[in-house]
Amino acid sequence: MALQQAQYPIGAAYAMADANRNHSLLVSNSARLLGNHLQNSPCATLSSDLKVKAGPNFFYPDVMVACDDENGNDYYSDRPTIIVEVLSKAARRIDKTVKLAAYRGLASLQEYVLIETDHVEIEVFRRSTDWRPAHYFLGDAVSFDSIGLSVAVADLYQRVNNEDMRDYLQKIQQQQQAQ
16 A cells, blocks of 8 residues: 555545546436435435545545435535445546545445446445445446445446447347347
């Protein structure tokens, strides 16, 4: 970890590239599906405008779910239940190393979700499995155990334009034409 800290010092600000269309769709699909499920619950789905405080650091996750956090700070949460990061080439390394290490220290965090943009793959780290990753692909349903939700991977990737989704939609269209 010393090498990574030298490359990404604690407390440093990082310029992030603008999000592309696929990134934006994955963020909005995640927020919508989580939010719809949690509509009548004590949990809230929050966007990237609200920070997460992990130890001395602050991060802006793409989406988070916070339960039992209504008496917290108005500008950050230190009690998220789920954190979702949509990966980009620029941020992938930080999301998979620095943020994962920081987020694991949050007692409230149950699931850390990484969603790929350039291909279809969702990686979920769960406290209940000692933070071992589980991988989900097209045809799978990804479960968010901490809130009792299961979602088809294809639903999270709805309208995303990458090679995996184009192939998947073409196969579905061929199957429908064959019927």
